[in-house]
Amino acid sequence: MKAFQQNEGTVALLDRANVDTDQIIPKQFLKSIRRTGFGDNLFDAWRYLDEGEIGKNANERRINHDFILNEPRYAGASILLARENFGCGSSREHAVWALLEYGFRCVIAPSFADIFFNNSLKNGLLPVVLAKEDVDQLFGIVHREVGYTLRVDLGTQTVKGSGFAAHFDIEPEPKRLLMDGLDDIGATLAHADAIREFESRHRQRMPWVFARDGNTA
Amino acid sequence: MAGKTVYDKIWDAHVVAERDDGMTILYVDRHLLHEVTSPQAFEGLALAGRSPWRRDANLATPDHNVPTTNRARGIDGIDDPVAREQVVVLDQNCTRYGIEQFAMTDRRQGIVHVIGPEQGATLPGMTIVCGDSHTSTHGAFAALAHGIGTSEVEHVLATQCLVQRKSRNMRIVVDGELPFGTTAKDMILNIIGIIGTAGATGHAIEYAGSAVRALSMEARMTLCNMSIEAGARAGLVAVDDTTLNYVHGRPFAPRGAMWDRAEDYWRSLVSDADANFDTEIGLDATAIVPQVTWGTSPELVLGIDANVPAPEDFDDPAKRELCGRALAYMDLEPGTPIASVPVDRVFIGSCTNGRIEDLRAAAAVLDGRRVAASVTQAMAVPGSGLVKEQAEAEGLDAIFRAAGFEWRDPGCSMCLAMNDDRLYPGERSAATSNRNFEGRQGHQGRTHLVSPAMAAAAAVAGHFTDVRELA
Ligand code: SF4
Numbered sequence: 164m165k166a167f168q169q170n171e172g173t174v175a176l177l178d179r180a181n182v183d184t185d186q187i188i189p190k191q192f193l194k195s196i197r198r199t200g201f202g203d204n205l206f207d208a209w210r211y212l213d214e215g216e217i218g219k220n221a222n223e224r225r226i227n228h229d230f231i232l233n234e235p236r237y238a239g240a241s242i243l244l245a246r247e248n249f250g251c252g253s254s255r256e257h258a259v260w261a262l263l264e265y266g267f268r269c270v271i272a273p274s275f276a277d278i279f280f281n282n283s284l285k286n287g288l289l290p291v292v293l294a295k296e297d298v299d300q301l302f303g304i305v306h307r308e309v310g311y312t313l314r315v316d317l318g319t320q321t322v323k324g325s326g327f328a329a330h331f332d333i334e335p336e337p338k339r340l341l342m343d344g345l346d347d348i349g350a351t352l353a354h355a356d357a358i359r360e361f362e363s364r365h366r367q368r369m370p371w372v373f374a375r376d377g378n379t380a
Numbered sequence: 381m382a383g384k385t386v387y388d389k390i391w392d393a394h395v396v397a398e399r400d401d402g403m404t405i406l407y408v409d410r411h412l413l414h415e416v417t418s419p420q421a422f423e424g425l426a427l428a429g430r431s432p433w434r435r436d437a438n439l440a441t442p443d444h445n446v447p448t449t450n451r452a453r454g455i456d457g458i459d460d461p462v463a464r465e466q467v468v469v470l471d472q473n474c475t476r477y478g479i480e481q482f483a484m485t486d487r488r489q490g491i492v493h494v495i496g497p498e499q500g501a502t503l504p505g506m507t508i509v510c511g512d513s514h515t516s517t518h519g520a521f522a523a524l525a526h527g528i529g530t531s532e533v534e535h536v537l538a539t540q541c542l543v544q545r546k547s548r549n550m551r552i553v554v555d556g557e558l559p560f561g562t563t564a565k566d567m568i569l570n571i572i573g574i575i576g577t578a579g580a581t582g583h584a585i586e587y588a589g590s591a592v593r594a595l596s597m598e599a600r601m602t603l604c605n606m607s608i609e610a611g612a613r614a615g616l617v618a619v620d621d622t623t624l625n626y627v628h629g630r631p632f633a634p635r636g637a638m639w640d641r642a643e644d645y646w647r648s649l650v651s652d653a654d655a656n657f658d659t660e661i662g663l664d665a666t667a668i669v670p671q672v673t674w675g676t677s678p679e680l681v682l683g684i685d686a687n688v689p690a691p692e693d694f695d696d697p698a699k700r701e702l703c704g705r706a707l708a709y710m711d712l713e714p715g716t717p718i719a720s721v722p723v724d725r726v727f728i729g730s731c732t733n734g735r736i737e738d739l740r741a742a743a744a745v746l747d748g749r750r751v752a753a754s755v756t757q758a759m760a761v762p763g764s765g766l767v768k769e770q771a772e773a774e775g776l777d778a779i780f781r782a783a784g785f786e787w788r789d790p791g792c793s794m795c796l797a798m799n800d801d802r803l804y805p806g807e808r809s810a811a812t813s814n815r816n817f818e819g820r821q822g823h824q825g826r827t828h829l830v831s832p833a834m835a836a837a838a839a840v841a842g843h844f845t846d847v848r849e850l851a
Contacts, residue, residue, distance in 0.1 A: 180699070252815060259753050276578075371638055371642045
């Protein structure tokens with residue numbers, strides 16, 4: 164996983180609530196067996212006028228100039244400012260991979276859907292929850308100031324920019340893993356003995372969980 | 381000390397360790413896999429030189445990408461090379477790691493959330509995960525079941541555990557008798573319409589009340605299936621005779637003395653009378669009418685007797701905006717009676733409504749009737765090979781065919797349109813699936829979610845119509 168300590172970058176806006184993962188990366192791109200190759204198809208149905216297909220060359224697509232991320236002022240943005248319940252719907256982690264590959268390192272929103280939030284943490288995309296008033300204020304500032312940048316610092320758990328400062332919460336363990344770019348499988352395997360002990364007790368108590376043909380465990 | 385909810389009980393029975401940071405390492409009893417969200421997890425496992433912790437906890441099947449015609453040719457019958465590769469890779473991974481798979485040509489193949497319960501691989505009291513958000517379906521068995529992302533799929537393969545923070549408890553009590561012509565699908569759509577798509581975020585829902593107790597297991601699965609559409613990762617129903625009768629005799633279920641032991645334990649999977657719920661919601665089943673979604677979120681839903689709303693009907697500015705956007709995408713005018721909206725394609729299937737009772741309900745409406753000439757296509761897609769066999773044994777396929785429906789092979793099909801079953805730009809569907817998001821069933825397609833009986837009624841009428849008047 165990509166480490167995340169801090170990120171300073173341009174902020175792009177996505178002013179709609181309940182952005183679902185079907186929008187973030189439409190299903191036709193989920194046929195890939197890889198973790199890469201999704202960036203060109205982030206928000207595909209909004210970003211382009213023609214229908215997206217796997218393998219279509221992005222340079223030959225018809226751009227939807229009305230879609231906000233296609234505005235030149237947001238080119239190269241690394242922070243996405245969004246609304247309530249961002250990432251709802253399907254559990255596809257491809258949504259997170261697509262956001263990262265497009266260049267986003269951080270999404271700021273008043274709330275996230277649970278599975279998307281977890282998927283983000285596991286890939287080095289920092290989901291930052293700020294109060295609705297703070298998000299409203301940021302939307303106002305970014306609208307007014309072309310090229311507005313924010314600095315998101317995970318160590319101090321702060322979001323700062325000209326005329327704006329806020330603190331955010333994050334659990335200590337995902338924070339540690341993000342800072343160091345570590346996956347959490349290793350951390351769980353450090354408890355391998357506890358897992359084995361639990362498993363043998365569990366097998367005694369509930370042998371049917373381990374039985375595949377009805378009565379042998 | 382307050383009593384425990386069903387969720388608390390299952391949780392407590394699976395705690396391996398509490399970490400210093402307050403997170404819990406939770407043991408996973410059953411892990412279901414499919415072709416779309418597993419390849420990157422297996423790849424990660426191999427790259428790290430790890431192997432599955434407990435092979436027999438896993439059960440795999442291809443479902444999202446498989447074609448629903450021409451299945452005798454197996455994997456070779458998948459024309460799309462990219463989709464084919466994904467199914468091939470699932471095959472290879474299952475062989476390599478010794479994971480049981482119901483492959484494409486296996487008669488038990490089907491949608492993961494249909495085959496788990498059908499096989500008894502889903503049992504009460506289990507923790508069940510799958511790289512698919514509709515894993516909440518299995519909660520119907522008083523199991524703690526929820527969807528996970530691909531990194532978590534890899535984590536479960538490698539450690540047989542998940543790192544979790546406990547959810548809050550929510551209880552939704554539906555009392556009274558569901559009226560004639562209304563189903564569990566109408567119940568859950570009605571609930572989502574009331575609490576919204578984020579209404580249960582951070583919660584595990586327990587569905588209770590006399591209307592829920594009266595539901596069959598299949599109907600309870602429909603109910604729990606759409607918990608995720610209310611924002612909850614998990615939804616469940618306490619154990620009762622209905623649960624145990626369904627599980628008894630299934631291939632993976634315990635038998636003999638082990639059944640008796642299991643039953644003793646399973647009977648305890650009800651919430652204690654003094655259990656504490658963080659949030660409680662009550663609903664009167666007798667007031668529920670057949671539902672139709674009109675917008676691009678499952679919460680944008682109406683009774684069949686109602687009219688499409690206008691943005692001004694909402695107080696909340698965010699809702700007003702959502703409404704405006706949905707009206708434009710769905711090409712609907714405020715004030716239009718939903719019953720006057722024509723449909724182009726009808727889809728009966730999915731993990732929400734692709735089980736035998738769903739097919740029976742649709743067939744009951746279609747018997748002796750014909751799909752309207754204005755409908756381009758009507759499709760019935762059984763949720764599994766065994767559901768299909770059962771339906772054929774009952775002659776349901778003949779009813780569907782005679783009515784003008786296509787009778788397909790099992791898979792996710794037009795629920796998410798990864799294969800060729802799809803809407804074309806501007807087309808409108810009546811669908812028994814669970815998501816009406818923009819483009820879900822095809823680029824610029826417009827989805828209306830309904831029950832199987834309502835989908836059949838729409839197919840016959842050519843527009844949405846009140847199934848209670850057709851009976
Ligand atoms: S039927 Fe639809 S919702 Fe269910 S698992 Fe398949 S794609 Fe997902």
